[in-house]
Amino acid sequence: MVEQERFEHMSILPPFDFSVQSSELAVREALQKLLDALGPLDLGVEEAGTVELVLAEALNNIVEHAYPDQNTAGQIAISCKHLSDGLHFKVVDQGKEMPDGQAPLGMQASLDVDLNDLPEGGFGWFLIQDLAKDVSYQRVGSANQLSMRLAVALQS
Amino acid sequence: MQLATKTEEALRIVSVQEERIDAAVALEFKDAMRVETDGGPDTVVLDLSMVEFIDSSGLGAIVAAMKHLGTERKMALAGLTPTVERVFQLTRMDTVFSVFTTVDGALAELRH
Numbered sequence: 618m619v620e621q622e623r624f625e626h627m628s629i630l631p632p633f634d635f636s637v638q639s640s641e642l643a644v645r646e647a648l649q650k651l652l653d654a655l656g657p658l659d660l661g662v663e664e665a666g667t668v669e670l671v672l673a674e675a676l677n678n679i680v681e682h683a684y685p686d687q688n689t690a691g692q693i694a695i696s697c698k699h700l701s702d703g704l705h706f707k708v709v710d711q712g713k714e715m716p717d718g719q720a721p722l723g724m725q726a727s728l729d730v731d732l733n734d735l736p737e738g739g740f741g742w743f744l745i746q747d748l749a750k751d752v753s754y755q756r757v758g759s760a761n762q763l764s765m766r767l768a769v770a771l772q773s
Numbered sequence: 774m775q776l777a778t779k780t781e782e783a784l785r786i787v788s789v790q791e792e793r794i795d796a797a798v799a800l801e802f803k804d805a806m807r808v809e810t811d812g813g814p815d816t817v818v819l820d821l822s823m824v825e826f827i828d829s830s831g832l833g834a835i836v837a838a839m840k841h842l843g844t845e846r847k848m849a850l851a852g853l854t855p856t857v858e859r860v861f862q863l864t865r866m867d868t869v870f871s872v873f874t875t876v877d878g879a880l881a882e883l884r885h
Binding site: 677680737740 | 795796797826828829830832833834836837839840843844855856859860863864865866868869
């Protein structure tokens with residue numbers, strides 16, 4: 618009986634993971650791999666856009682800040698699990714620790730300013746915090762672990 | 774970074790010929806925009822109809838391109854695809870630019 622229930626709640630998408638060597642172009646490669654892997658869920662434009670945007674921001678942050686020196690850049694490991702409340706992601710790198718040991722809150726910058734004072738950056742963490750749920754960052758040994766949930770492909 | 778530029782009725786129309794404006798090409802995009810807009814007409818229409826994805830770096834580069842025009846000139850956006858439009862809405866940057874559904878719509882509104 619219990620086995621039967623579990624089976625009914627299983628996703629058509631088994632958990633998967635992959636790694637890329639950190640670089641600006643690797644982010645594109647990783648996003649393409651990810652969207653291909655999510656193919657069986659047949660996400661709509663909006664949900665696929667959410668996944669691509671949030672993961673792009675998380676990966677760009679790692680490339681820019683965790684591995685700022687391309688010569689010593691390491692791997693970025695991405696794992697994904699589809700549960701009834703959405704897609705659970707874990708992104709792990711071996712780079713520099715996040716400042717203050719925590720994920721930025723991603724506050725929205727004021728746009729009620731002169732042209733020259735308009736923000737050109739800082740949107741990344743805002744988008745992650747706005748679109749993702751249960752965002753959690755941990756430094757574990759020499760690794761950065763970011764986990765988050767995207768409430769897409771929900772299973773009732 | 775491929776941009777196609779034309780000038781119509783004192784409007785500079787710059788069409789981005791790429792599917793993505795992301796961190797990998799943000800600097801290149803900013804530089805290319807300077808080349809296409811420096812010394813041109815006061816109003817620039819940035820046609821994004823071919824662009825399917827921008828990230829925060831791409832958004833920052835578009836803001837930088839507008840700031841580079843200065844206060845005497847202006848930039849309008851046209852042809853935002855759904856995911857691109859969403860990034861502008863979420864960051865409320867759609868309130869900073871004039872946003873038009875199509876390039877033709879932008880021209881009709883801005884040409885006088």
